[in-house]
Amino acid sequence: MTPQEPLVLVIDDEFPLRQFLHATLTSHGYRVSEAATLGEGLRRCAQESPDVVLLDLGLPDGDGTELTQRIRQWSSVPIVVLSAREQEADKIRSLDAGADDYLTKPFGVGELLARIRAALRHRVPRPAEDPVLTLEDVRIDIANRQIFRSAAEVHLTPIEWNLLSLLVQNLGRVVTHRQLLTSVWGTQQAGEVHYLRVYMAQLRHKLEQDPARPRLFLTEAGIGYRLKAPPGP
Amino acid sequence: MRPRPRSLDYVFSVFIVSAETAVGLVMRGRTELTEIVMVYLLGVVFVASRCGRGPAVLASTLSVLAFNFGFVPPYYTLAVSELRFLGTFAVMFVVGLVVSDLYVRLREQSEVALRVQREELRNVLLSSVSHDLRTPLTAITGAASALLDETRPLPEPTKRDLLQTISAEAQRLNRLVRNLLDMTRVLAGGLQLRKEWVPLEEVIGSALNRLESILGPRRVVIDLPAELPLVPMDGVLMEQVYFNILENSSKYTPETATLEIRARAAPGMLTVAVSDDGPGLPPGSEDKVFDQFFRGPERRRDGVGLGLAICRGIVVAHGGVITAANRRPDGAAQGRGAVIGFTLPISGVPKALPSEPAREPSPHGAPP
Numbered sequence: 001m002t003p004q005e006p007l008v009l010v011i012d013d014e015f016p017l018r019q020f021l022h023a024t025l026t027s028h029g030y031r032v033s034e035a036a037t038l039g040e041g042l043r044r045c046a047q048e049s050p051d052v053v054l055l056d057l058g059l060p061d062g063d064g065t066e067l068t069q070r071i072r073q074w075s076s077v078p079i080v081v082l083s084a085r086e087q088e089a090d091k092i093r094s095l096d097a098g099a100d101d102y103l104t105k106p107f108g109v110g111e112l113l114a115r116i117r118a119a120l121r122h123r124v125p126r127p128a129e130d131p132v133l134t135l136e137d138v139r140i141d142i143a144n145r146q147i148f149r150s151a152a153e154v155h156l157t158p159i160e161w162n163l164l165s166l167l168v169q170n171l172g173r174v175v176t177h178r179q180l181l182t183s184v185w186g187t188q189q190a191g192e193v194h195y196l197r198v199y200m201a202q203l204r205h206k207l208e209q210d211p212a213r214p215r216l217f218l219t220e221a222g223i224g225y226r227l228k229a230p231p232g233p
Numbered sequence: 234m235r236p237r238p239r240s241l242d243y244v245f246s247v248f249i250v251s252a253e254t255a256v257g258l259v260m261r262g263r264t265e266l267t268e269i270v271m272v273y274l275l276g277v278v279f280v281a282s283r284c285g286r287g288p289a290v291l292a293s294t295l296s297v298l299a300f301n302f303g304f305v306p307p308y309y310t311l312a313v314s315e316l317r318f319l320g321t322f323a324v325m326f327v328v329g330l331v332v333s334d335l336y337v338r339l340r341e342q343s344e345v346a347l348r349v350q351r352e353e354l355r356n357v358l359l360s361s362v363s364h365d366l367r368t369p370l371t372a373i374t375g376a377a378s379a380l381l382d383e384t385r386p387l388p389e390p391t392k393r394d395l396l397q398t399i400s401a402e403a404q405r406l407n408r409l410v411r412n413l414l415d416m417t418r419v420l421a422g423g424l425q426l427r428k429e430w431v432p433l434e435e436v437i438g439s440a441l442n443r444l445e446s447i448l449g450p451r452r453v454v455i456d457l458p459a460e461l462p463l464v465p466m467d468g469v470l471m472e473q474v475y476f477n478i479l480e481n482s483s484k485y486t487p488e489t490a491t492l493e494i495r496a497r498a499a500p501g502m503l504t505v506a507v508s509d510d511g512p513g514l515p516p517g518s519e520d521k522v523f524d525q526f527f528r529g530p531e532r533r534r535d536g537v538g539l540g541l542a543i544c545r546g547i548v549v550a551h552g553g554v555i556t557a558a559n560r561r562p563d564g565a566a567q568g569r570g571a572v573i574g575f576t577l578p579i580s581g582v583p584k585a586l587p588s589e590p591a592r593e594p595s596p597h598g599a600p601p
Binding site: 086088106157192193198200211213214218222 | 403436437439441463469472
């Protein structure tokens with residue numbers, strides 16, 4: 001093992017889950033550090049400066065959202081929250097508190113690795129020499145504000161372009177309704193989620209092969225949207 | 234059980250008797266005394282129905298006293314000129330007590346009956362759940378222990394099969410737990426709707442995304458008019474409605490089946506129909522499919538019969554109606570297929586989108 005391998009800090013009180021994460025992540029080239037409590041998690045986070053934190057929201061010794069806030073006071077390390085489906089409000093709260101993404105339990109290895117890759121990608125800003133993103137048959141040229149589907153150029157309205165570029169900046173990561181609304185329409189319109197839904201529908205109609213079965217612009221029900229990243233190495 | 238009568242119930246009892254006395258005094262001389270007695274007895278029954286035993290006893294007592302005071306000569310005293318009135322008082326008091334007691338007892342009995350019903354439901358739930366949870370658990374335990382058994386090494390293909398069993402059964406377990414949690418929320422009446430204006434296509438898309446592995450090669454035809462308006466709904470819960478209906482359709486249709494989702498909007502109302510070209514519903518079961526624990530004739534092993542019951546709970550909470558039917562009710566042997574249809578009310582209009590310069594024609598119902 002070399003120190004260059006990214007370090008993942010797993011904060012979860014369930015031993016079987018830590019064991020599963022440890023086995024999976026080490027076999028995919030990550031180093032893993034484990035904590036069973038929030039207190040230990042906070043300490044390890046400060047001492048070991050991990051590259052990604054996986055944080056279970058259901059820890060017995062306290063509120064994961066609070067830990068997120070405390071880590072955010074001094075660190076911008078990507079935090080991926082692990083939570084149950086029913087905890088929508090908790091997910092939104094921790095995303096608002098500064099978490100970067102979430103994984104709904106139960107999850108498979110593919111999903112786990114995709115989230116970690118997306119989180120790591122945002123640790124290091126996208127290299128400027130690769131300003132063209134290709135997703136299936138869609139080619140997005142950020143620098144020149146051009147977008148092509150198959151070979152044909154697609155024209156976007158200014159708002160559609162703003163939304164798309166926010167999603168591209170967060171490729172593979174969930175972006176909450178609030179984040180999208182406030183940065184495109186301003187804080188005053190943060191409650192008008194249907195603005196967003198109408199424009200996402202327009203984007204899908206322009207860029208998806210079948211807008212009713214989207215493969216790129218995924219809906220995270222009740223939370224936000226995610227632009228699906230191409231499968232990683 | 235009813236909580237103990239509060240002091241407010243006694244005040245209510247006094248109020249009813251006073252009101253009756255006031256009405257009676259206006260009518261005095263123009264009506265028979267027996268009719269006045271009837272009015273008082275009616276009041277006692279009313280108090281018993283609303284407030285229970287104690288206030289009803291008070292109402293009986295007060296009724297007798299008020300009747301004596303206001304309607305039995307000499308007026309405005311508790312003195313009684315004729316002995317026969319004492320009999321009237323006694324009968325009035327006893328009838329008041331008996332009727333109110335019967336009423337209260339009847340209500341208590343119906344409460345007991347309701348409790349018994351709930352208890353039965355819980356037992357069915359427990360036995361059904363324990364069976365349906367244990368089946369996948371057994372498969373997982375068995376497969377895992379076979380894989381762990383070092384004394385008998387397994388050939389690679391067998392290992393792979395066992396691992397696939399573990400994965401599939403675990404997913405099934407997850408769906409079961411999800412349905413149970415959803416049903417519990419529906420039953421508890423605790424469905425908190427977070428209604429927002431949502432394009433139908435988005436909800437359907439996200440349900441189809443989750444259904445990918447369950448649908449398999451089945452074809453899904455989506456028929457939505459381009460000008461379909463936004464509909465007020467809880468998007469998370471409605472996604473589950475589409476998920477459950479389509480999951481159910483795939484359970485009872487062959488992999489060659491075609492499923493169709495069709496939606497139309499009329500003023501104030503959205504109508505959705507999800508149909509398939511499978512064997513259809515067993516005749517006579519059209520209403521039962523929404524009952525808890527109802528399962529199709531083959532009793533497919535995955536599921537406890539909660540999916541459509543959850544759908545009904547969610548649609549009803551939205552103020553809609555859900556129905557099931559066969560496409561060809563005459564029961565022709567071929568191409569029958571089932572249709573699950575539901576409605577959602579549309580009231581009000583969403584806040585208009587701010588206009589955008591240089592916009593292109595919108596594909597999806599955005600106002601100009």
